[in-house]
Each structure stands twice: as structure tokens, then as C-alpha cells.
Amino acid sequence: MKEIKSIDRTYVANTYARFDVALTSGSGSVAYDENGTKYIDMGAGIAVNLFGYSDPVWQQAVIQQLQSLQHTSNLYYTEPCALLAKELCERTGMKKVFYCNSGAEANECAIKAARKYGSKKGADCYKIITMTDSFHGRTLTTLAATGQDHFHELFQPLTPGFLYAKDMDDIQKYVATEKVAGILIECVQGEGGVNVFSEEFVKGVYELCQKEDIILLVDEVQTGNGRCGELYAFMHYGIMPDVVTTAKGLGGGLPIGCTMLGEKVKDIFAPGDNGSTFGGNPVVCAGALSNLKRLDDTLLAEVRRKGQKIKDAFANAEGVKSVSGLGLMIGIEPSSKKASDVAAECLKNHVLVLTAGHNRVRLLPALNIEDDLLDQAIEVIKEALKEG
Numbered sequence: 001m002k003e004i005k006s007i008d009r010t011y012v013a014n015t016y017a018r019f020d021v022a023l024t025s026g027s028g029s030v031a032y033d034e035n036g037t038k039y040i041d042m043g044a045g046i047a048v049n050l051f052g053y054s055d056p057v058w059q060q061a062v063i064q065q066l067q068s069l070q071h072t073s074n075l076y077y078t079e080p081c082a083l084l085a086k087e088l089c090e091r092t093g094m095k096k097v098f099y100c101n102s103g104a105e106a107n108e109c110a111i112k113a114a115r116k117y118g119s120k121k122g123a124d125c126y127k128i129i130t131m132t133d134s135f136h137g138r139t140l141t142t143l144a145a146t147g148q149d150h151f152h153e154l155f156q157p158l159t160p161g162f163l164y165a166k167d168m169d170d171i172q173k174y175v176a177t178e179k180v181a182g183i184l185i186e187c188v189q190g191e192g193g194v195n196v197f198s199e200e201f202v203k204g205v206y207e208l209c210q211k212e213d214i215i216l217l218v219d220e221v222q223t224g225n226g227r228c229g230e231l232y233a234f235m236h237y238g239i240m241p242d243v244v245t246t247a248k249g250l251g252g253g254l255p256i257g258c259t260m261l262g263e264k265v266k267d268i269f270a271p272g273d274n275g276s277t278f279g280g281n282p283v284v285c286a287g288a289l290s291n292l293k294r295l296d297d298t299l300l301a302e303v304r305r306k307g308q309k310i311k312d313a314f315a316n317a318e319g320v321k322s323v324s325g326l327g328l329m330i331g332i333e334p335s336s337k338k339a340s341d342v343a344a345e346c347l348k349n350h351v352l353v354l355t356a357g358h359n360r361v362r363l364l365p366a367l368n369i370e371d372d373l374l375d376q377a378i379e380v381i382k383e384a385l386k387e388g
């Protein structure tokens with residue numbers, strides 16, 4: 001089975017720096033490699049496997065749908081597509097949903113919505129403000145939206161029209177001097193280092209958007225679907241965005257992207273304005289609907305409890321400079337070690353962790369991870385963080 005790695009290295013495009021392990025199966029928060037070695041997974045496929053591997057409830061919803069209708073096309077109605085949109089809208093206050101297959105695509109659609117809304121004020125009203133250290137995807141437009149220069153360097157020219165802000169002062173300056181159609185934020189920046197924005201900042205952006213009739217776009221690709229201890233992270237902040245994007249965990253392991261449109265932009269699109277062959281696929285939507293229905297108050301309270309437990313465990317641990325995060329989205333800053341070395345050390349000891357910008361170890365475990373597995377993983381990560 002060593003072959004898996006060598007075939008992959010030969011034939012799969014070299015876009016990923018993979019860990020030296022091939023995973024072959026999993027159950028809950030445990031994964032197995034080709035030799036049968038067991039790992040505790042604290043990354044959940046980068047916030048995708050909401051209920052871990054081989055989750056029987058999600059599997060059942062998916063299989064049942066798979067056996068009746070795997071795909072139609074968006075020329076026809078299907079029940080899972082309609083019911084998932086209804087559930088998403090009823091639980092978020094959004095009004096309509098556009099479906100696609102990934103976070104980047106969901107953000108593309110969000111940007112289109114803001115631009116089309118802006119165009120009603122004038123052809124030059126198309127600028128979108130995004131934040132330094134943000135991450136919004138890898139298509140040319142979402143790369144342009146991503147406020148990290150090193151992602152831009154090799155792919156010029158990118159889609160024009162993005163303005164990068166460090167803070168509220170920058171945002172206010174842009175709004176005063178440019179024609180701004182939208183402001184795009186993550187409430188907690190994931191790839192950028194697990195940076196949690198303050199309530200003051202997020203509310204300030206919301207109020208400014210309302211006052212200036214600017215579309216507030218909240219990227220919940222990583223933070224959404226229970227990850228931060230509320231159904232969507234914006235719910236921690238007492239705001240109502242105009243557009244919310246999500247992906248990753250909603251599908252539980254099958255590809256989905258959603259752009260949820262609020263009151264202001266619910267009818268912004270007309271037939272032909274956007275589309276996606278697989279968007280709203282009935283199998284993916286059936287699994288997503290099952291996932292969403294399980295994200296109730298009890299589960300969200302558990303997410304908050306476990307998140308706090310992780311934070312407490314690392315707050316004063318040896319080799320830790322700082323801990324950040326919300327719910328089960330946690331960043332740990334080592335005092336002096338490289339986060340990538342900590343991740344490699346954890347892997348050696350059979351715990352899978354992620355890294356993020358600004359030298360963070362990033363933890364995104366399944367929302368239902370058992371406490372004993374969590375405790376074991378915490379001990380391994382603590383050891384890996386120790387100096388010397």
C-alpha cells in the first residue's frame with residue numbers, strides 16, 4: 001500500500017504539501033492509515049467531517065437519497081434542494097439560497113450579488129473591502145478577495161476591485177473615498193491564524209453597512225455549521241448580514257457551497273445570472289439537511305463546552321504563547337517552535353492537527369468528538385508544544 005503515496009506523487013498535481021500518511025478508513029474522530037495505525041483526528045478534513053468519519057446518521061440520509069435520485073440538473077425541482085434551503089433560511093433569517101460546490105464558488109456568488117446591487121447605484125460602484133489576513137478561496141476572484149499578498153504574487157492580474165483593510169479606520173477611509181459595493185469578513189479568520197474579531201468591530205462594520213447601504217458579506221465557509229458554538233458565527237455578534245456564505249461542514253464530506261441571500265439581495269439574481277451543474281445536488285443536500293437538523297441547542301452547548309476545555313488546557317501550558325478561537329475552532333501559538341514542527345510531532349504520536357497563518361497550530365475536531373479522545377489528543381499536543 002506504500003504505492004498509494006508514490007502513485008499520487010507521480011500523477012496528482014503538486015498543489016498540496018501532504019503529510020506522509022495515506023488514510024484508508026475512519027470511524028468518528030479516529031482515522032486509520034494503510035498499515036492499520038490509528039490516529040485521533042483533530043482537523044476533521046479541515047472542518048468538513050462535522051460528525052467525524054462514517055457517521056451513520058449522515059450516511060443513512062445520503063444512501064437513501066442515492067438510491068432514489070442521484071442527480072437531475074437545475075432544470076427540475078428536487079425535494080432535498082428545496083427543503084435544505086428552507087431550513088437554512090428559517091434558521092438564519094436569510095431569505096434565499098444559491099447552491100454550488102465549494103467555499104470559493106459560494107464567495108464568487110456573494111461578490112456577484114454585491115456587485116449587481118452596487119451597479120444599481122452606478123457602474124463604478126463595484127469595490128469590495130476585505131480584511132488583511134483573510135482567506136476566501138483560490139479562484140482568481142476569491143484570491144483577489146483574500147487579503148494576503150503572498151497568495152497573489154504568481155497569478156497576476158487578478159480580478160480588480162478589492163480593497164484591503166487592517167481595521168475599522170481603514171474601512172471608514174475606504175468608504176469615505178471609494179465607491180464601495182460590499183464588505184466581506186470572516187468573524188473568525190481561519191487560514192489567517194484563527195483571529196477572532198471583537199464584537200465592537202463586527203457590530204461597527206454591520207452598522208456602517210446599514211448606514212451607507214453597503215452589502216455586508218459574511219464568509220462562514222469555515223466558521224459555520226456549528227463550528228464556533230452557534231449555528232453560524234455571526235450569531236455570536238447580534239448582527240444580520242446581507243449575504244452569508246458557507247460550505248465545508250454543511251456537506252459533512254460531500255461537496256457543497258451555499259450563498260444565502262438576505263432581504264436586501266434576495267431577488268438580486270435573475271435566471272442566467274449564476275449557475276452550477278452540481279449545485280443543489282439531491283444527495284449532497286439530503287446529507288446536509290440531516291446534518292443541519294442535528295445542530296440543535298444541546299449540540300451547540302457541547303461545542304462551546306469542549307472548545308472551552310481545549311482553551312483551558314492550553315492557556316498556561318508549557319511552550320504556548322497564546323490561544324485563540326471560538327467554539328471548536330482553536331488556534332495555538334507556540335512560544336518558539338514552528339507550528340509545522342508541532343504538527344509533525346503530533347503526527348508521529350498519532351494525532352492529526354492543522355496549522356494556520358502566523359505560526360498557529362489549528363484544531364477543528366468533529367463537533368461530536370468524545371471527551372476521552374479529546375483528552376488523549378490534548379496530552380499529545382501539549383507534549384509536542386514543549387520546548388527543548
Ligand SMILES: Cc1ncc(COP(=O)(O)O)c(C=O)c1O
Nearest residue numbers: 102103104135136137190221222
Ligand atoms: C473562510 C474560507 N473561505 C473560503 C474558503 C474556500 O473554500 P473551498 O476550499 O471550499 O473553495 C475557505 C477554505 O479553507 C475558507 O476557510
